[in-house]
Amino acid sequence: MNQYKKVVVKIGSALITDGGKGLDRNIIADWAGQMAALRKQGVEIVLVSSGSIAEGISRLGLKSRPQTISELQATAAVGQMGLVQAYEVCFQKHDLHSAQILLTHADLSNRKRYLNARSTLRTLLEYGTLPVVNENDTVSNEEIRFGDNDTLGALVANLIEADLLIILTDQQGLYDSNPNDNPAARLIERGEANNPELVKYAGPSSGHLGRGGMQTKVSAAQLASRSGTHTVIASGKCEDIITRLVAGESIGSFLEAGSGHMAARKQWLASHMSCAGKLYLDKGAVKVLQQNSASLLPVGVVKSNGFFRRGEVVACIDMDDIEIARGLVNYSSDECKQIIGKPSSQIAAILGYDDDPELINRENLVLMNDR
Numbered sequence: 001m002n003q004y005k006k007v008v009v010k011i012g013s014a015l016i017t018d019g020g021k022g023l024d025r026n027i028i029a030d031w032a033g034q035m036a037a038l039r040k041q042g043v044e045i046v047l048v049s050s051g052s053i054a055e056g057i058s059r060l061g062l063k064s065r066p067q068t069i070s071e072l073q074a075t076a077a078v079g080q081m082g083l084v085q086a087y088e089v090c091f092q093k094h095d096l097h098s099a100q101i102l103l104t105h106a107d108l109s110n111r112k113r114y115l116n117a118r119s120t121l122r123t124l125l126e127y128g129t130l131p132v133v134n135e136n137d138t139v140s141n142e143e144i145r146f147g148d149n150d151t152l153g154a155l156v157a158n159l160i161e162a163d164l165l166i167i168l169t170d171q172q173g174l175y176d177s178n179p180n181d182n183p184a185a186r187l188i189e190r191g192e193a194n195n196p197e198l199v200k201y202a203g204p205s206s207g208h209l210g211r212g213g214m215q216t217k218v219s220a221a222q223l224a225s226r227s228g229t230h231t232v233i234a235s236g237k238c239e240d241i242i243t244r245l246v247a248g249e250s251i252g253s254f255l256e257a258g259s260g261h262m263a264a265r266k267q268w269l270a271s272h273m274s275c276a277g278k279l280y281l282d283k284g285a286v287k288v289l290q291q292n293s294a295s296l297l298p299v300g301v302v303k304s305n306g307f308f309r310r311g312e313v314v315a316c317i318d319m320d321d322i323e324i325a326r327g328l329v330n331y332s333s334d335e336c337k338q339i340i341g342k343p344s345s346q347i348a349a350i351l352g353y354d355d356d357p358e359l360i361n362r363e364n365l366v367l368m369n370d371r
Contacts (some may be wrong), residue, residue, distance in 0.1 A: 003248030004163040006044045006125075006194070008229075009035065010153035011168045011218075013050040015081070022058035023051065023082060027236070029090045031168075034242040035130060036094035038303040043246060044125045046160060048133045048153040049087070055079035080134070087132050097129040102136035108155055109141040109272050109345045110314070125160070150216040154223035154231075158267045165224045166245050167217050167235030173253035174214055176201050193231060193255040205353065218255075225257035226267050266366040275326055277306025277333055279340075286318045289325055291365060295358040298347065301340040308333045327365030330356040333346045 005167025011031070017023055035045050040191050053072060056079025057065060066072050084100050091098040101120065108112045126133045135152055150167060157165045171179075172187055179185040191198055198218045214233075221231035232245050244253060281289070284301025296316060308314055316325040331339065331351075336359065338350050348354035 002038065002041060002043055002246050004246050005042070006160060006162045007038075007164045007166060008046045008048060008153055008157045008160070008162045009168065009242060010048040010148070011236060012170065013054045014302040016049065016051040017054040017058065023055050023086050024042060025090075028086050029093075029269075031236070032087065032090035033094065034240060036096045038237070038243060039096060039128070039130055039248055044160070046069050046121060046125070046156055048156055049083065049277055050134070050149045051083050052076045052079040052134060055082045056091055057068050083134070084132065089260060091130060093274075097127070099124050099131045099308045101131050101133045103133060103152065104136045104154075104320075105274075107136075108159075108246055109274075111268065112280055114159075114268055121160055122157070126210070126211060144304070146333045148216045150220040151223065153345070154220035154229075155263055155271055157224040157229040158227040158271055161227050162224070162229045163313055164231050164246070165220070165231040165243060167231060167233045168241065169217070169233060170235065170237070171214070171233075172235050172256075173233045173350060174198065174201060174218065176360060181184075188253050189250065189255045193218075193225040199254070219253040223271060225255075226270055228257050230257050231255040245247055245276045265364075269313060269326055269328070271367045271369065272313050272326065275306075276308035276312040277304065277314045277329075279304055279314055279329075279336070280317045280319070281324070283319065285323055289316065290363070292356065296325075296360040296365060297344055297357070298336075298339045298342050298359050299344070301359065302334040304333055304340055306333060310335075310355075314360075316365075324367055325365055325367045327360035331359060 026143065035047065045224070053065070053076045056075035058078070059078050060075060060081060062075070063113045070299065088098055101117075103117060107117055121131055133152065133156055135149060153165055153167060172259055174188045175184045175185040176188060187197070188201065199215065217233050221233075224231050232252055232254050234241060234245060238244075238251060241251065257303055279301050280303040281296070281300055282302050288294045288300065289296060306314070308329060309332060311328055312325055314329045316327070318324050330335070335351055339347050342350065344357035347357070
């Protein structure tokens with residue numbers, strides 16, 4: 001019997017392309033068979049797959065990963081054709097419809113587009129299909145330079161409020177040190193996703209194909225935990241790996257989400273990859289936000305950085321330059337510079353109008369250490 005009913009499966013580049021030799025269609029067919037069987041048993045699955053750039057490199061006969069943005073975009077465009085075709089062929093053999101969804105972090109940063117993406121994914125699952133999600137590398141500069149599909153997998157888990165995020169990689173899981181350098185390295189079989197010690201264990205990526213190392217996988221687990229989603233990091237080459245993990249078998253590293261989760265709106269706020277600007281808070285404002293779950297008032301802000309409009313997401317920074325919260329700001333950057341440090345009662349006199357007494361209402365604010 002399956003322990004989990006709503007699952008996101010993320011597959012990495014090195015795994016799916018057999019070390020860069022082109023798509024490994026045999027292993028893709030094996031994964032597709034497992035996911036199709038689970039789908040027919042009522043398990044809702046969304047697949048987040050890397051591999052478009054790696055497949056493009058192989059198809060174009062390139063000797064190494066391109067460096068310029070235009071080359072990467074072109075390579076992704078070529079590789080995306082092969083990647084989607086491979087999945088479609090495999091799923092068709094099991095009479096299962098698949099659907100392609102290309103997303104950027106910009107899509108998920110805009111509240112309306114975020115809700116549209118969530119509605120589309122949920123409807124596709126209701127139709128009994130298996131959505132295949134990838135970053136839209138062909139048009140988005142930021143995703144190629146900074147993005148990774150581990151993060152995208154976690155954001156998709158937030159979108160559909162998944163029970164489990166499965167991150168398949170070419171490693172057995174998360175170790176307490178690099179197993180390539182230390183033969184005595186210990187596999188962490190179970191841990192809390194938000195345990196800061198896990199970040200220390202994860203080292204940088206050693207691969208040339210993918211963009212995410214074990215650090216991004218731990219970060220993804222922390223992000224997924226905001227919607228109550230557990231994460232498993234495991235080797236995609238284990239026999240029947242997806243089926244066994246969904247059944248609850250202990251394989252790889254299980255990172256538990258812990259109790260409770262954020263409301264959907266605050267998940268969206270917390271998941272932003274970048275903010276439009278920054279508001280620097282004094283110690284009193286930091287204390288009020290963290291201890292009283294209060295709104296942010298102009299009087300508690302000492303400095304405003306960046307250009308932003310009313311309604312955009314801004315970061316709240318303490319005096320040690322640490323982000324402690326973020327939220328939807330009620331005034332533009334120009335307006336903020338005029339009213340920061342002042343009591344709310346003076347807003348109308350300074351600006352000539354008074355839309356809100358708060359810079360950020362507590363309903364539109366999330367603490368970055370919230371769970």
